[in-house]
Amino acid sequence: MYTKKELHDLRDFYHDQLLKDTIPFWFPRSYDREYGGFLLMRDADGSLIDDDKAVWIQGRTTWLLATLYNTVEKRPEWLEGAKLGYDFLIKHCFDADGQMFFHTTRDGRPLRKRRYFFSETFAVIAFAAYAKASGDEQVAEQARLLFSRCLAYASGELELPSKFTDTRPVRGIGVPMIMMNTAQQLRATIGDERCDDAIDNWIREIEQYFVKDDMKCVMEQVAPDGEIIDHIDGRTLNPGHAIEGAWFILHEAKVRNNDPDLTRLGCKMLDYMWARGWDEEHGGILYFRDVYHKPVQEYWQDMKFWWSQNETIIATLLAYMMTGEEKYAKWHQMIHNYAYKHFHDPVNGEWFGYLHRDGSIAQTAKGNLFKGPFHLPRQEWYGYLLLDEYLKKRLSE
């Protein structure tokens, strides 16, 4: 169990890491005052390795800066940064057909568009948080409209070209998960009356189709009826991702006055996937596993990625705060200690992204096409606020 003193220290640790280590690595040097948006592809020491812009990460960074402004401190430079991100997204990241791009040049010329709508979901949370920070009702309207478009993609009403034929239809956990979190962010910032029902539906979808009590696991994809697809891709588990889904559900339980059913569901998902993903030999959460312990297609399956650890730190802490169960405090301590020891760069700040299974560094970049200021600062921000709220409540009791 964590003592009150330990929880205090942990709150201060997340607060200080966020504001004195992670955020200063990125800002203000990443603000692109010439073209808008952010220059985020950086090596360990912060030097720029590429001036291209990854649209997912432009959106996530905008969300982060606006969220810090909304929830931590009204620092003008954070609002300025959020505006830079918003401007870039709105000016350069939408194609004429309404779909967003995935990757652009520094000055906003499109390089690549993908057959997913995750650029869109990250733009929704960016617009929503920036709308709240700026008080601009027009931006709030843009967030709600883009969320409508995401709802249409998610329901299939709006179709994207598919990578696969119709031969073996697949249902992925990615869409209900990301939509749940998008709706949670929308609700927390500018509000949208569609959110509660939609979140209910996505949680039911996850529980009904992806959570397998007989196998004690959370599938990444299944057949439309929830059956396990017994091929390499269909069997592949992504423990860090499922654990992220677990804490989105625990967060929902918390918002709904500690709803016991949602708490049980979130904890169960965490339990199953901790058992699947924790590396007993070296520590940390492994990237991919096969549900039947067969070889995984992806050769990097036993690497440790930064974000799987971030999501597990949040999930274990939240499970502990919600249930008081000692097991979760222990797990939180294990993953927190492993991650800050192996991923954190004490010389330049921030975390490395990619470790070999044994914890050695595989690649030194702090930012690239897929890594930027999101999972780590979100974890530190969420942990700080969660602990701060808890400690303040205890103080007032």
Next chain:
Amino acid sequence: MYTKKELHDLRDFYHDQLLKDTIPFWFPRSYDREYGGFLLMRDADGSLIDDDKAVWIQGRTTWLLATLYNTVEKRPEWLEGAKLGYDFLIKHCFDADGQMFFHTTRDGRPLRKRRYFFSETFAVIAFAAYAKASGDEQVAEQARLLFSRCLAYASGELELPSKFTDTRPVRGIGVPMIMMNTAQQLRATIGDERCDDAIDNWIREIEQYFVKDDMKCVMEQVAPDGEIIDHIDGRTLNPGHAIEGAWFILHEAKVRNNDPDLTRLGCKMLDYMWARGWDEEHGGILYFRDVYHKPVQEYWQDMKFWWSQNETIIATLLAYMMTGEEKYAKWHQMIHNYAYKHFHDPVNGEWFGYLHRDGSIAQTAKGNLFKGPFHLPRQEWYGYLLLDEYLKKRLSE
């Protein structure tokens, strides 16, 4: 330098590995006599992990079996296998628009189509080798027609949908390389008078645009005018791939009576990319490097893949046989010893596909969506025939 005795032993080693270790791992158990084609996705012990079919590998396997029949021994079971492969390719792997699929179910229903034409190039060499083995002139005609289609894709006359916009046009080494090898195989089996000129053009394209004497490297992609694109993708080198290109050119030099210019070009490419790819610390060829030694996007960049080693074994041996330079004998010994020590599975035969940088096994599959009976048996087959021809010539002198 290798002594004559050592060359003899090496010839016998490749011969025996091929016919007593590699081939028996795959056949006859992988023949799918029910649906045609091959069941190749297998774990270390040969157990099937997936009954799907990867079209690239169905084509490559057909090529291998027909080629063994054409060049090593007229074993009826190899001809039977090649026919199974040919039948599956022709019946199930072409879409109505003429483009080939990438991935099908066991019974040939399409799962995925990609925006490349490599399924097509592997089908050309499969058809050509099987046409020679079977003497079926209709199959030869199919090979030539499909080669025409590949020529049209390569020249841009036939367009495939692009993953990227036109913002930053790119020229990749993959197309001239694979087309050169496809033409070499076509010429060696059923002949096609277009091949010599076409090969000349692709070699000129590689030399002019991708071989950088100032940087001492072979680029994987460049701008249309050959400039290095200074972004993460543009800077990424693939040493094993460039070394494969080097031996395609050395092979062409050999076919053309030891053409000295082509020999110099092939050796230069090998020299540059050995220096870039050989792992001084652990041995073996690394997967990706950055031309300016910056971090590579792909997190598995420092893993060792089976095929990079296979291509380097061929290239170093061929460079040695062509030039007699001691350096190449030494490199050949280094890569041969490293690879057979770390990749070969002495218990079940064949090679593992994916090692960590330190040589430990990352993933136990012998076959999956990208690995099958191709690079390893091709290396053993090529090495055996090369040495056999050389030793017979020495004997007759």
